[in-house]
Amino acid sequence: MNSSIFENLHARGLLSDESMNMILEYRRKPLISVFWELRTLLYIGIVLLSTGLGILVYKNIDTIGHQVILAFIASITAGCFYWCYKRKAPFSTGKAESPEAFFDYVVLLGTLSFLTFTGYLQFQYEVFGTRYGLATFIPMLVLFFLAYYFDHRGILTLAIANLAVWMGVTVTPKELLETADFNSETFIYTYLALGTLLLLAAYLSRRLDFKKHFCFSYLHYGLHVTFIALLCGYFFYDYGISLVWLVVLAALAGYIFRFSYRTGSFYFLLISVVYAYIAAGGFVVRSMIAANGEELLSLVFLYFISSGVGLIIYLIKVNKQIKTV
Amino acid sequence: MIIYDTTGLYNILVVDETSEACRKGLITEEELVKIKQAHPSPFYTPNIFVRAGFFLLTCIISSFSAGLLSLIFLDSNMISGYAWLLFLGLANYAALELSTKRNRYYRAGVDDALIWISGSLIAGTFMLIAEGNNTLISGFIFLLSLMFTLRFTDRLTAVVAYLAALACIFFSWQKMGDFGLLSIPFVLMAVSAATYVFSKRVEGLPAGRYYKSCLKAVQLVSLLTLYLSANYYVVKELGDMLSGEVSDTIPFAWFFWLWTIAIPFVYIAWGVRNKDLLLIRTGLLLITLAVFTFRNYYHMLPVELAFTIGGIVVLAVTWFLIKYLHTPKAGFTSVQADRSKEDDELNVESLIVSETFSDVGTHDDGGTTFGGGRFGGGGSSSDF
Numbered sequence: 103m104n105s106s107i108f109e110n111l112h113a114r115g116l117l118s119d120e121s122m123n124m125i126l127e128y129r130r131k132p133l134i135s136v137f138w139e140l141r142t143l144l145y146i147g148i149v150l151l152s153t154g155l156g157i158l159v160y161k162n163i164d165t166i167g168h169q170v171i172l173a174f175i176a177s178i179t180a181g182c183f184y185w186c187y188k189r190k191a192p193f194s195t196g197k198a199e200s201p202e203a204f205f206d207y208v209v210l211l212g213t214l215s216f217l218t219f220t221g222y223l224q225f226q227y228e229v230f231g232t233r234y235g236l237a238t239f240i241p242m243l244v245l246f247f248l249a250y251y252f253d254h255r256g257i258l259t260l261a262i263a264n265l266a267v268w269m270g271v272t273v274t275p276k277e278l279l280e281t282a283d284f285n286s287e288t289f290i291y292t293y294l295a296l297g298t299l300l301l302l303a304a305y306l307s308r309r310l311d312f313k314k315h316f317c318f319s320y321l322h323y324g325l326h327v328t329f330i331a332l333l334c335g336y337f338f339y340d341y342g343i344s345l346v347w348l349v350v351l352a353a354l355a356g357y358i359f360r361f362s363y364r365t366g367s368f369y370f371l372l373i374s375v376v377y378a379y380i381a382a383g384g385f386v387v388r389s390m391i392a393a394n395g396e397e398l399l400s401l402v403f404l405y406f407i408s409s410g411v412g413l414i415i416y417l418i419k420v421n422k423q424i425k426t427v
Numbered sequence: 428m429i430i431y432d433t434t435g436l437y438n439i440l441v442v443d444e445t446s447e448a449c450r451k452g453l454i455t456e457e458e459l460v461k462i463k464q465a466h467p468s469p470f471y472t473p474n475i476f477v478r479a480g481f482f483l484l485t486c487i488i489s490s491f492s493a494g495l496l497s498l499i500f501l502d503s504n505m506i507s508g509y510a511w512l513l514f515l516g517l518a519n520y521a522a523l524e525l526s527t528k529r530n531r532y533y534r535a536g537v538d539d540a541l542i543w544i545s546g547s548l549i550a551g552t553f554m555l556i557a558e559g560n561n562t563l564i565s566g567f568i569f570l571l572s573l574m575f576t577l578r579f580t581d582r583l584t585a586v587v588a589y590l591a592a593l594a595c596i597f598f599s600w601q602k603m604g605d606f607g608l609l610s611i612p613f614v615l616m617a618v619s620a621a622t623y624v625f626s627k628r629v630e631g632l633p634a635g636r637y638y639k640s641c642l643k644a645v646q647l648v649s650l651l652t653l654y655l656s657a658n659y660y661v662v663k664e665l666g667d668m669l670s671g672e673v674s675d676t677i678p679f680a681w682f683f684w685l686w687t688i689a690i691p692f693v694y695i696a697w698g699v700r701n702k703d704l705l706l707i708r709t710g711l712l713l714i715t716l717a718v719f720t721f722r723n724y725y726h727m728l729p730v731e732l733a734f735t736i737g738g739i740v741v742l743a744v745t746w747f748l749i750k751y752l753h754t755p756k757a758g759f760t761s762v763q764a765d766r767s768k769e770d771d772e773l774n775v776e777s778l779i780v781s782e783t784f785s786d787v788g789t790h791d792d793g794g795t796t797f798g799g800g801r802f803g804g805g806g807s808s809s810d811f
Binding site for chain 2: 107111114116118125128132133135136137139140144146149150151157158161204369376403404406410417
């Protein structure tokens with residue numbers, strides 16, 4: 103803290119004597135919060151522990167009895183959930199505050215060991231047999247239940263990822279880039295269905311006022327998946343039919359744009375604008391190719407320059423409007 | 428020297444400091460509102476999403492402008508050679524100066540992008556001219572980034588400047604032969620320590636007022652290089668690489684081992700003493716590096732046991748600290764000082780959770796490949 107700044111403010115009468123004394127007192131005896139440092143450590147500890155346990159189980163599958171391992175993991179899961187159950191705030195349809203700093207982390211640890219537990223059950227005893235759909239469907243249901251029951255957004259994203267696995271695709275961006283194959287029709291439609299489902303969930307959470315703060319996660323994943331699916335669809339089909347995809351994309355982008363403008367969420371506004379911009383750029387380039395107009399190349403360059411500049415100016419304007427709302 | 432209006436920078440500084448004081452409950456909300464009104468920011472500084480978006484858009488604009496110019500001058504011989512690269516770099520720099528002055532961008536994404544584009548183009552030109560003379564290249568990059576830092580108070584260019592200076596010293600010292608190789612860790616340590624002390628000093632001076640974020644960034648990186656320059660793994664492997672042979676041990680091994688293990692704790696202890704969060708965080712980070720270094724040479728435990736025990740120890744220590752610091756002790760508390768930020772960070776945290784654990788239960792899609800980076804880089808036309 104820079105003392106000259108506060109002295110200056112004090113001299114100009116913008117700071118009362120009382121506040122100035124508080125500042126001076128704080129400078130003499132500062133109090134530093136290590137809240138985030140400790141939270142990060144908790145997170146690291148849980149990652150270490152659950153990874154270590156996972157490998158431990160995997161490596162010792164032949165030596166220690168299966169029941170022992172199962173009982174051990176199950177007891178961790180049960181212990182965590184019991185601890186949380188005792189402490190949790192009563193269920194509400196709004197946002198439930200975490201009763202204490204550990205709460206979210208214990209829920210996370212319990213959930214992760216639960217996943218190890220079901221994975222182990224399936225691996226060793228094939229409880230679900232070869233019905234892999236069921237093997238992912240049940241953990242998914244449990245994850246959604248836990249997310250809502252303990253009000254945990256981290257677990258909600260895990261549940262969403264599991265929903266995607268169940269539908270045969272992976273949803274987190276990293277995996278999406280690594281493993282997704284954008285060139286197959288079934289994948290495009292699966293993504294589209296998944297995205298629509300998530301958007302519907304976002305819409306319903308807001309509309310029914312049921313865990314409204316989950317809307318962010320649903321919308322975040324839903325929008326990216328839907329927009330990417332629509333873009334893939336657009337680039338997959340021939341010029342004529344692909345326009346249908348373009349129209350749908352424009353409609354969605356327009357709707358999200360208006361929605362985020364109303365609610366003042368610049369993040370979602372930006373997403374809709376960026377995807378619409380990519381689609382528009384794709385349309386311009388494809389049109390040029392369709393028209394066989396290589397000589398139009400400099401025009402296309404000019405389009406990208408001017409549209410980029412225009413977009414920046416426009417977004418600055420919208421940003422100012424949203425701030426003042 | 429600074430391109431920005433310094434009164435405006437001072438206003439931002441005042442609002443930052445008083446907002447922090449208000450979050451800590453030292454001054455009242457009414458006072459903060461009054462202070463904010465008396466200190467308006469003349470700049471355009473959007474939030475992080477917009478900044479990222481503008482960064483990408485500016486890259487698109489800049490590269491298509493370069494493409495258009497190259498198209499126009501395609502027939503003449505102008506676009507081959509260094510001169511064209513230099514011209515593009517200078518043109519981007521001119522755009523940077525103009526847009527920052529006229530549109531009052533301040534960390535708005537546009538200026539960030541133009542700093543990087545013009546800087547890389549000019550540095551690229553020099554690299555082509557210098558033809559692999561590492562000392563010269565790193566020296567030039569140091570001067571260039573120093574200039575950018577002084578003019579635009581950008582913290583990343585400050586870090587680049589520091590690292591380039593370190594590289595320059597490294598390359599010139601290396602030329603001294605065997606003695607140079609042996610003494611390099613100590614030289615780098617001395618430079619890192621000197622930089623840390625220097626940036627700490629400057630931070631307190633009135634002249635360093637507007638460079639606070641740059642100085643903080645340099646402090647962090649110099650702490651890291653101070654540790655790494657005498658980390659056992661770095662010293663040994665780098666020494667092997669430079670001399671081209673595989674050694675069993677290195678001279679003064681005991682010193683480097685002591686440094687590797689002890690320094691993280693020294694940082695933390697020092698940070699606790701001086702109430703310096705930067706030191707504490709760096710120390711915590713370096714503990715992991717120390718563990719990795721140790722495990723690389725001595726496999727005392729199988730990895731799963733190390734993970735499990737490590738996890739339990741970390742959880743136990745953290746648990747203890749949270750309980751212990753619940754009522755503040757020695758100027759530290761485990762209670763959150765500032766609740767206003769929580770919503771945002773929780774959202775980010777939930778995304779991190781899904782990224783780290785996304786491998787849970789995913790099944791292989793069977794050797795599918797990603798189709799050519801069509802959506803990479805924010806551009807739409809890289810495929811055509």
